[in-house]
Amino acid sequence: MTNETLTARVADVFQATFGGAAPIVVQAPGRVNLIGEHTDYNDGLVLPCAIDYRTVIAARPRADRTLRVVAADYADAVDEYALDAPIERLDAPMWANYVRGVVRALRERGLALQGFDVVIGGDVPQGAGLSSSASLSVAVCRLFATLPGFDLSPVEMALVAQRAENDFVGCKCGNMDQISSACGVEGHALLIDCRSLDVQPVPVPDNAAIMIFNSHVTRGLVDSAYNTRREQCEAAARHFGVKALRDVDLAMLDAQADGLDPVALQRARHVVSENARVQDAAVALQAGDLARMGELMAASHASMRDDFEITVPAIDRLVEIVKDVIGADGGVRMTGGGFGGCVVALVPHALVERVQAAVARDYRSPDGKQSTVYVCRAAAGAGTLRADTGAQAAA
Ligand code: GAF
DSSP states (O other): OOHHHHHHHHHHHHHHHHSSOOSEEEEEEEEEEEEOOSOGGGTOEEEEEEEEEEEEEEEEEBSSSEEEEEETTTTTEEEEEETTSOOOOOSSOHHHHHHHHHHHHHHHTTOOOOOEEEEEEEOSOTTSSSOHHHHHHHHHHHHHTTSTTOOOOHHHHHHHHHHIIIIIIOOOOOSHHHHHHHHOOTTEEEEEETTTOOEEEEEOOTTEEEEEEEOOOOOTTHHHHHHHHHHHHHHHHHHHTSSSGGGOOHHHHHHTOTTSOHHHHHHHHHHHHHHHHHHHHHHHHHTTOHHHHHHHHHHHHHHHHHTSOOOOHHHHHHHHHHHHHHGGGSEEEEESSSSSSEEEEEEEGGGHHHHHHHHHHHOOOTTSOOOEEEEEOBOOOSEEEEEOTTOOOBO
């Protein structure tokens, strides 16, 4: 679905539900991470880009202090509450909790909220590791940022969205997904320093397509596996006497490994080596050196498979199928939190169709599904598509 089609669909639901055109339309994209996995919550480096799949919100201010939210992708389900009342986490649906979490986090910052009628829709594949939830949270921040007096920077919006996920939804994620969604730059990946929050755009070379392959492998207990990895990294940081694994290099890792639990050492080796790979990858990408990107992405995948142990056989197979076609001319690796989800590849345009054909022929998920393939563009971050500030609040 193109962006225009998605926006029109959300606007149509708004018209049908609330009557009239929505005076405010905002969007926030999902993301794909080119390299730098499980480094963000270790204060490390990542190299993602925002993608041209997104959450779109159509809205109209209300005269009262009520938020009425309609989910176009969930049979127009509704969540409605007073902005001044205590905001509770629901057992279900989860989409409502992402909105509630952002409202609460904005309120905790002392920002003066206003009531809205809202319709939300999106085309970021869900549960695939492409940050559909971060795109929703950031889009909600972006909506409130259309109000006068909201002078949040894109990074601040990302931190509000992360806080909503950490403290309200209950996912102890790092800050990569929200910063990617809030700060994306068209045609560029972002070198993000997750400690200093410095964001440097790095051009994606014109000769490469960004391909994403959904393995259609989803695993229960992903959150608990994620949290366990996080705890293992924190235990390793304590062993080395540092604030976070960002402060450890490979020499220190080898010299001071004695006494560290062997599994925690493996986890630390992934994080420390991955940070170094991200730095090298930013240089290679800037230089348009796809062969070097290929080496670094292959090393990243091996490290996720062997040291961090977050890949699964179907994902490893998908990576192999793509690698067999692109050889040394591009790169491929698992992307996102792991245990399924998606594979990302940088592929010379001339090889895109051959890669698609090979994946269609040779890949099946354990339950027999073909991979869904997306050829993406690196997209701009969250933004306002329409803001008719003269619009009257509905009675
Ligand atoms: C998930 C998390 F939400 C991110 O913060 C990041 O840790 C990623 O997994 C792994 O790199 O997307």
